[in-house]
Amino acid sequence: MSKNIGMQVVVTSVKQVADTVKCFRFVPVDGSDMVLPRFSGGSHVVVTMKGKDAAGNTVTYRNPYSLMSSPDDSSCFEISVLRTENSRGGSHFMHDQVKEGDILTISNPVNLFPVSAGGRKHIFIAGGIGITPFMAMMDALAARNGKFELHYGFRSRSHGAYWRELEERYGHSRVRTYCQAEGQMIDFGELLEHQPLGTHLYVCGPAPMIEAVKKSAREAGWPDENVHSEEFLAPPSGQPFIVKLKKSQRNIMVGEHQSILEALEAANVDANFLCRGGACGQCETAVCSADGEIEHNDHYLSKDERQSGKKIMICVSRLNGRELVLDL
Amino acid sequence: MKGGSNHAAALRALNAADYWEAPTIPTLLTRLGAALSTAHMGLRLYVAGTEGFIGQVMKVGTDAGISFLSIRTEHRGSLARRVSCVHCKGITENVTTNPATCSHCGLTLLVRDHYSRRIAAFQGVCIDAEVPGDVPPVEEAFR
Amino acid sequence: MGIQFKDETFRDSFTFKNSPQTIKRFPFPFPEDKYMYSVNIEPHVPGAKGSVYEHLFDVDEHYVSEMRDRALVLKEDPLRCQALPHMMTAQWDLLELIMECKSKSYPEHFTLEKQGDKWHWINRPLGIDDTFTFGDVSTLPYEPMEYITRQTQGDFAIMDQRDNNLWMDAGMVTTQADWSLDFDIGMNFMEWHGPVPLAHQMGVFERALKFLLNLQHGHPVRRLNWTMTINPRLDTSPENYHKWGKDRTEVTPDNVGDKVHLRVELQSLWRLPRSNAIVFPIRCYLIKMSELVTEPKWGRRFHRVLKDLPPELADYKGLTRYRDTVVEWLSKYDDGKPTSIGFGLD
Structure with a gap:
């Protein structure tokens, strides 16, 4: 029962949303009586891709991607995929092969990065493509008047996805962006000061960023129970x-x-x-x-x-x- | 607390950001709750005392949003228990015997090793429900 | 057509009994002639027609009377239904799950119509016809969990998942086998199971917790548990133990058949979608000893199980005072013949 291969969906839109990021929208295959399940913010699905390797052999790739659409919208799922430089095949396949009308297999949503339901306030720290799980989390929190703020860093304005929409939707008091090309950096130490008791901190982004945030939190006396992170590792290569x-x-x-x-x-x-x-x-x-x-x-x-x-x-x-x- | 008053001068000399001597546990809990309501992340809670005292302080802490997993505790002093009567919900303080009498409804309670953080008490269940009056000898169990 | 609901009581006059068809579908919990605590989890998928597994939320002839008994319990003690504030999303998840399942399984009894977030719910057996806004508590007479579980057989515990553990942060518990929601609410999985003997040493709960943390939406699981109850009393709560405890002393060789009941819990576990919480419905089925022995395999097997039950388990389940009397009574229905392995009837 733990085999999680799931359901077939059709790709209804593929959009370039930043220099190296594409957004994919999935809906149930026409004529099927399947309904997409609701999900909780922070959930991911595993997408199964059948591609070809350099030698022309068929290869199956399976990658986890965070769901970023509204958890309350069961008409579609959306994910965003960064085209990675050292792709093992999956992200290149999504970027170069998948087009509107294609059918893909995705797993049921699974949440390994949930919002702590009893938290008094939630602070999200995103680096680059790490923004995706927070989009669904913020959507769910906003719907029930939860208190949150987002601190979102990216390399340049054209590299960062969704920052404009997020600023517009939640306002500058809740969404702060930091553009590296413009010399802006998140000051974690300052961010962690003066937060009320019961605040939870969530970080998603490159490994060094996650480590830096965790270190700052520890130094500021935050208990580990209030600090959450998600990082999907790509399986590293090595000798056969x-x-x-x-x-x-x-x-x-x-x-x-x-x-x-x-x-x-x-x-x-x-x-x-x-x-x-x-x-x-x-x-x-x-x-x-x-x-x-x-x-x-x-x-x-x-x-x-x-x-x-x-x-x-x-x-x-x-x-x-x-x-x-x-x-x- | 009264028992520790001979340490008061030494403690005061440590110049803590806030040092306060409370006459009773309830007044201490009220004061602590007020201090925590304006506190920030980075504040950590450390508690030393009897089991019943630790439980009540932890409850004030968790009510203020602190995860109980992050509260450090050290048991000192008596093992007397706070007992919550499952029947009338009344709390009996400083229970040292098993069975014990509920100070609210008067039932004779078996004190179980089942603890609720939310109530900060052990569970007491009527020991002679099946045959009223059939009560085992009272033992000094929690000193 | 549909189910013929009975008018019966689970207190005072104790008029509860099972019809012959309901005896046939009783979820007898012992696959072999002995019992050991185990997790025995299997997928909760629809089972054989007519069985208690046919529908994921089973409704039977006792439905209307059980709901009346629940209302009486809640009137006496409102603390049997509680939810911590952060569980509201999970409450709505549960309401949706039950309404969807029941209206699909029993269209003659339940109807759900949705227009966006405007929902119309009809429960014919209980005479309920309500229109409300999904997500807006003020449009229902109770909070969503209480509203729907006043209309659903079985107890319910909802567990929040955080810090790699499950926290029982909401529940409706009026037909429990001796545990107190008011005392246990807010506990984690290990604390809640603290009083169960033998199983901890076996590592049962650690394995179960690890499994449940990865439970997936759309893939519920189930298991059976059992105990015994004197008189067909649903509310065997610790809260009222001082009132019903003496029942256990009233078992005599002459009244075992009518007074002593095997009590089986069909427990299922479901991941809830929006909240990522897990709901744990605990559905209770009662059968009198006189009804049980109408099935020869059950009579033989239950005699053997009860006779050989380890004393610490008998104590935990509260059977010690009357076990010998019941074993003696059951021995008349055990001719020593072998029984087949599994749940199938001989």
């Missing part, structure tokens, strides 16, 4: 290795630019997953033995669990070595 499945007695090669999960799926092995970004814990798999060193790249396993060498998150972690035996 063999995965041996103990129960089904199979050997599967994991390629240089493949995750274990992707290699299993390519070999038609059904594996559990939800976020594919090392955050949710759904793909936790028992390790029988490892000839080599496990490279844990997830945000999920504890230090002790990593050291035990008995568990691996197969969506982002891999082996630096020859062979990994999994209890599958």
Whole structure:
């Protein structure tokens, strides 16, 4: 029941919303009786893409993208995709191949980055494409008169998506933008001062930004319980290795630019997953033995669990070595 | 608090941003609630005292928006419990025995190891509901 | 057509009983001749026609009388229904879920018409016909959770998800097996289950919590739990324990068949869409021992389960005082023949 492959949707609009960002709108396929579910702000869906690699072989990409449309609008879903320079294929596929009328498969929405319902005030800090989950969160908060402010940094006015619309919709008292090209920077320390008790802080953006915000919050005496972040990791590349499945007695090669999960799926092995970004814990798999060193790249396993060498998150972690035996 | 009055001079000399001696727990809780209502993030709450005292301070803290997970506590002194009668909802303070008598409705209560942060009390359930009067010997359980 | 609703009581005169068709569909909870606490979770998908699983929110012949009993409980003790302030979105989610499911499952009894956020709800068995604005509390006679659960069998707990835990921050609890919403509201998953014996050492709750944190919208799950109740009393709350506790001393070899009931909870768990909360409906089914033994497999099996139940579980479930009397009574219906594994009838 944890297989989360979900529903078919049709792309009804593709819009270039910033230099390297496109917005995609999905609706249910015509004639199906499917209704898009409502969702909570901060949810993402996993989009399945069938593309071709450089050698012309069919490859399946599955990437998580935050839902940015209004959670109260069940007529469509919207996501935004940044065209990344070191794309493993997914973001280039979305940018270069997907056009209006195409049919894609998306998962049910899953929320690993929810607004803390009891929070007195919510401060959102976005860097670049990290703006997307906050758009749905702010929409939901505004609908129930929740107190929030957004601090949004981007490289240049043409690189930043949606900043103009957000300023117009919520006003300058709630939305502050910071344009790096114009020398504007978010002063985290100043931002964290004088916030009322019960304020929650959310950050989404590049890893160094998340680390900087967390560090500032810690220095300002904020408890970890009030600081939330989301960062989807792309599975890192590495040397190829063999995965041996103990129960089904199979050997599967994991390629240089493949995750274990992707290699299993390519070999038609059904594996559990939800976020594919090392955050949710759904793909936790028992390790029988490892000839080599496990490279844990997830945000999920504890230090002790990593050291035990008995568990691996197969969506982002891999082996630096020859062979990994999994209890599958 | 009275018991700590011999430390008052030493504590005052530490020059805390706010130092206040309360005559009773309720007056202390009221004063704390007022201080927290205008406090900012970065303020952290540390509590030391009996279980019942810690529970009540934590409740003031969480009512002010502080996550209880971020409150640091240290138990000192008696293990006497605050007990909430599940039947009449009355709170009995300083319960040291099990069973104990509800100070509101008079039922004899079994004090369970089931604690509610929201009420800041352990649960008390009538011990002789099935056979009235069939009560085990009273033990000094929480000192 | 539709369901014939009975007029019966769950207190004082205790006129509750099951019709023969309702006995047949009783969710007997033991797949084998012994019982051990386990999570035993399966997908909550529509099941066999006529079974309690046919519809995701089952309505049966006791509906109208159970709702009347709930209203009586709430009149005596309004604290049985509570919601912390941040749960309002989840309350609306629950109202929508139940209205959608019931109007689809039982169109002859329930109708939901929507025009944007103007909703029209008709509940024929209870004689309710209301028009309200979805999202606007002032257009309903109660808050949304109370409104819809005064019209739905079973208890309800709604859990908020935060800090990698589930917090029971709202509920409607009038037919509970001995737990207090007023005391437990605001607790997390582990604290709430604190009093359950044996299961903690087995790591049952840690695994269950991990599973539930990733529960997906559109994929509800279910499990069965059980206990026993003397007299067909729905409200076996700790609040009123001093009033009903003596029932447990009144079991005699002559009245077991009518007085002693197996009480099964069909518990389901659903991710709610807008709030990301999880709702936990706990639907209670009662069956008299005399009704249970009309199915030979159930008589044999329940005798064996009850006889071999570990004493700490019997204590936790409050059975100790009358267990031997019931086992003795049930032994007449156990000829020692083998029973088949699973829920199918022999």
